[in-house]
Amino acid sequence: MNKAAIKRMTRRTEFYIFLVLILMIALIGIISKGQLFEPTQIVTILRAMVVDGMFAMCSLVVMISGGFDLSFPAVSALSYSLATTICLNQGWCQTNPWMGFLLAAIIGWCLGMFNGWIISNFRLNTMIVTLATQTFFTGLSMGLLQLKEITSTLPNGFKEMGKSYLFEVYNSAGLRSTMTTMFLFFIALCIITSFVLNRTMFGRALYAIGGNEVSAERAGYNVKRIKFLLYSVVGAVAGFTGMIRVCMASQSIPKALVGKEMTIIPAVILGGASIFGGEGTVFGTVCAISIITVVSNSMLLVGIDTYWQSFFNGLVILIGVTVSALQAMRQKH
Amino acid sequence: MSEEYLLQMTGICKSFSGVRALDNVNFKVRPGKVMCLAGENGCGKSTLVKIISGVYTKDEGQVIFEGKEITKITPAEATRLGIQVIYQDLSIFPNLTVRENLAINSEITAGRKMVNRKRWDATAREALSKIGCNIDLDAKMGELSVADKQLVAICRALLFNAKLIIMDEPTTALTKKEVDALFVTVRQLRDSGIAIMFISHKTEEIFEISDDVCIMRNGKNVYSGQTADLTRRDFTYYLTGRELVDDRFVPTNISAEPILEVKNLCMPGKLQDVSFELRKGEILGVTGLLGSGRTELALSLFGLAKPSGGQIILNGKSVKIPSPIAAQKLRIGYVPEDRLTEGLCLQQPIADNITLASLKRLSNALGLLKKKDIYEDAAKWVKIFSIATNDPKKNASTLSGGNQQKIVLSKWLSNDLDLLILNGPTVGVDVGAKQDIHALVHQLANEGLAVMIISDDLAEVVVNCSRVIVMKEGAIVGEMTGDAITEDNILEIIR
Numbered sequence: 025m026n027k028a029a030i031k032r033m034t035r036r037t038e039f040y041i042f043l044v045l046i047l048m049i050a051l052i053g054i055i056s057k058g059q060l061f062e063p064t065q066i067v068t069i070l071r072a073m074v075v076d077g078m079f080a081m082c083s084l085v086v087m088i089s090g091g092f093d094l095s096f097p098a099v100s101a102l103s104y105s106l107a108t109t110i111c112l113n114q115g116w117c118q119t120n121p122w123m124g125f126l127l128a129a130i131i132g133w134c135l136g137m138f139n140g141w142i143i144s145n146f147r148l149n150t151m152i153v154t155l156a157t158q159t160f161f162t163g164l165s166m167g168l169l170q171l172k173e174i175t176s177t178l179p180n181g182f183k184e185m186g187k188s189y190l191f192e193v194y195n196s197a198g199l200r201s202t203m204t205t206m207f208l209f210f211i212a213l214c215i216i217t218s219f220v221l222n223r224t225m226f227g228r229a230l231y232a233i234g235g236n237e238v239s240a241e242r243a244g245y246n247v248k249r250i251k252f253l254l255y256s257v258v259g260a261v262a263g264f265t266g267m268i269r270v271c272m273a274s275q276s277i278p279k280a281l282v283g284k285e286m287t288i289i290p291a292v293i294l295g296g297a298s299i300f301g302g303e304g305t306v307f308g309t310v311c312a313i314s315i316i317t318v319v320s321n322s323m324l325l326v327g328i329d330t331y332w333q334s335f336f337n338g339l340v341i342l343i344g345v346t347v348s349a350l351q352a353m354r355q356k357h
Numbered sequence: 358m359s360e361e362y363l364l365q366m367t368g369i370c371k372s373f374s375g376v377r378a379l380d381n382v383n384f385k386v387r388p389g390k391v392m393c394l395a396g397e398n399g400c401g402k403s404t405l406v407k408i409i410s411g412v413y414t415k416d417e418g419q420v421i422f423e424g425k426e427i428t429k430i431t432p433a434e435a436t437r438l439g440i441q442v443i444y445q446d447l448s449i450f451p452n453l454t455v456r457e458n459l460a461i462n463s464e465i466t467a468g469r470k471m472v473n474r475k476r477w478d479a480t481a482r483e484a485l486s487k488i489g490c491n492i493d494l495d496a497k498m499g500e501l502s503v504a505d506k507q508l509v510a511i512c513r514a515l516l517f518n519a520k521l522i523i524m525d526e527p528t529t530a531l532t533k534k535e536v537d538a539l540f541v542t543v544r545q546l547r548d549s550g551i552a553i554m555f556i557s558h559k560t561e562e563i564f565e566i567s568d569d570v571c572i573m574r575n576g577k578n579v580y581s582g583q584t585a586d587l588t589r590r591d592f593t594y595y596l597t598g599r600e601l602v603d604d605r606f607v608p609t610n611i612s613a614e615p616i617l618e619v620k621n622l623c624m625p626g627k628l629q630d631v632s633f634e635l636r637k638g639e640i641l642g643v644t645g646l647l648g649s650g651r652t653e654l655a656l657s658l659f660g661l662a663k664p665s666g667g668q669i670i671l672n673g674k675s676v677k678i679p680s681p682i683a684a685q686k687l688r689i690g691y692v693p694e695d696r697l698t699e700g701l702c703l704q705q706p707i708a709d710n711i712t713l714a715s716l717k718r719l720s721n722a723l724g725l726l727k728k729k730d731i732y733e734d735a736a737k738w739v740k741i742f743s744i745a746t747n748d749p750k751k752n753a754s755t756l757s758g759g760n761q762q763k764i765v766l767s768k769w770l771s772n773d774l775d776l777l778i779l780n781g782p783t784v785g786v787d788v789g790a791k792q793d794i795h796a797l798v799h800q801l802a803n804e805g806l807a808v809m810i811i812s813d814d815l816a817e818v819v820v821n822c823s824r825v826i827v828m829k830e831g832a833i834v835g836e837m838t839g840d841a842i843t844e845d846n847i848l849e850i851i852r
Binding site for chain 1: 433444446448449450451452453457461462464465466469470471472493495
């Protein structure tokens with residue numbers, strides 16, 4: 025590696041966020057007297073990363089294209105609530121949960137298409153549109169469809185799926201923890217997202233549109249179609265992720281994801297995605313999600329009151345946005 | 358190629374909702390020549406370009422390219438024929454690498470779905486080799502200089518086997534040195550047989566680079582022919598439709614005592630020991646290359662940059678200028694270089710823009726605005742400056758560049774000032790409006806205002822200034838007065 029390449033690497037946010045992650049782990053590891061490195065603790069943290077990490081991927085691709093999606097938790101909630109309700113009423117998914125996943129993805133796809141249709145056709149500010157549709161979807165779920173919480177009656181297939189695991193680990197006190205199968209979905213989504221972003225013209229189009237939309241259009245990209253496709257796919261992934269959450273929590277609660285965007289989006293920004301579009305990587309995002317999960321899961325270990333969690337989240341928003349703005353400033357000069 | 362003309366356009370007409378943007382325009386481009394399309398803002402230049410590049414369709418007229426009539430031009434068809442437009446904003450992606458910027462257009466045009474790093478690299482290298490320039494392919498586009506960005510945009514256009522390259526006001530953001538480098542490239546392209554259509558309104562550049570010239574005014578082409586057959590005087594006449602005489606500024610009202618004295622002003626890496634004085638009624642030019650410290654000097658006098666040492670004496674009193682508000686209290690006005698981002702609220706009415714700096718005067722004791730006074734004030738300035746609008750309630754964005762600049766000026770002048778600092782006052786302003794602005798600045802100076810003009814447009818400095826200081830690497834390296842101010846003298850010091 026030559027000098028220029030090293031210099032470029034050290035100028036990337038991802039480089040620093042990775043350093044911060046390592047530091048954070050070392051620090052908490054020391055404070056918690058090694059408890060952080062107990063296999064059960066590691067498994068718990070990885071488990072907590074699955075749903076947030078998958079949502080972060082949705083948020084990441086939208087932000088790269090220069091947009092903001094505030095509606096993905098609402099899309100996700102409506103998709104899984106409706107899908108589980110249908111499965112329950114039809115008596116589906118008693119042994120095999122895949123029908124539920126398919127349904128949730130399809131519903132999410134439709135809701136995403138609605139977002140995409142409005143955004144690409146009317147060229148509106150994505151934040152405003154998704155803020156509106158977020159409220160609209162939530163209203164649809166609670167008011168019009170009267171979707172209820174499903175807990176003990178949740179179809180067995182979902183419960184089984186949630187309990188399935190890859191391997192089990194024990195801590196020094198002999199407590200058992202399992203590595204959920206759902207983790208594979210997270211890994212798969214990260215690989216797919218990274219592949220799409222770096223190796224397909226569609227992925228490069230997202231960066232191009234985020235960098236300069238007019239130029240992207242002049243270069244020959246069909247910006248309208250790309251945006252429509254982007255928001256549709258994000259909707260489908262959000263729906264699918266919601267179903268994973270249902271399995272892992274063994275319950276379907278329509279209100280469970282309210283406000284989720286307010287922790288996910290700052291994390292994605294912290295991971296190096298620019299609020300102005302055109303920047304962001306899967307690696308940076310995963311690092312940022314790891315930091316947030318490690319810290320919030322370690323607060324009890326270290327003996328910090330969990331109320332501090334919102335303080336910490338606020339801090340992350342500030343740091344992330346400041347770094348993003350500083351970077352944009354540096355590029356301008 | 359046996360054809361005498363690469364592109365021939367005859368009788369082109371185009372209307373937008375009943376308004377004629379192009380009226381019977383005839384237009385020819387020879388292969389291997391540089392043709393300049395000149396005209397003031399809003400004369401139809403960009404409409405014509407958009408017709409050639411297929412963005413708009415013409416209403417009437419005939420387009421012949423390489424001897425064949427072309428009835429319907431789409432952007433894709435234009436690319437296939439070898440017509441490439443390099444827009445003013447260069448259509449680049451600042452967040453992507455140079456490599457990607459070079460390769461992405463051809464990849465999209467080829468309908469690729471996947472990214473092939475090797476092929477991208479080969480394409481990018483091929484593009485750069487076309488004009489033999491050497492730019493780091495891994496560098497981020499946004500971090501390049503404007504001149505390098507332009508080279509990348511040119512290289513990218515060449516990948517499409519361009520026969521005609523249209524450059525839309527390419528020199529706007531460039532320094533003189535960068536313009537010279539660009540012209541070397543343009544000549545290189547011309548000599549390889551490519552026709553260049555160069556859009557500009559800068560007289561000197563047009564005479565320097567072009568073989569042919571086509572001048573447009575109000576949607577008609579008023580002159581087309583070889584540049585050599587045209588004098589500068591004729592050129593200006595065709596461009597503006599009026600005889601313009603650039604009166605050299607003669608100070609008539611210089612005060613005995615200096616109003617401003619700057620002593621040993623320093624700023625690490627920006628300014629070194631800058632000392633000068635300025636009297637009422639003078640127009641002082643501050644010139645030098647980009648990065649010479651001329652802008653930093655202006656900013657420190659307006660409280661936007663903090664000098665580390667030195668003294669500023671205003672009206673005999675030593676003052677500190679920590680902020681623009683403080684500067685305004687000291688009756689200093691500043692018109693920034695980039696009026697669009699720093700000097701104007703484009704989406705606000707013209708009247709509000711004009712009165713923005715004098716709202717204190719135009720509000721009552723409770724701080725509520727006196728709307729009537731605002732409009733009266735605005736109407737007065739619209740008249741004085743002959744700002745081309747029928748209604749000051751319209752947004753500033755509806756005006757041309759020259760008229761926008763007049764608004765920025767009047768914003769400051771509507772407050773009583775002692776010192777007015779103009780940074781690049783006529784950048785991107787067309788010849789007619791430029792003349793108006795110059796005449797007004799002369800008048801103001803003779804009424805007793807002290808004016809500082811910061812500019813790298815030497816012709817402008819020569820015509821307007823009664824005294825000039827030349828800066829280089831943060832220090833003053835030369836000063837001249839009166840008839841000693843000539844472009845040659847200044848250039849000698851700068852180099």
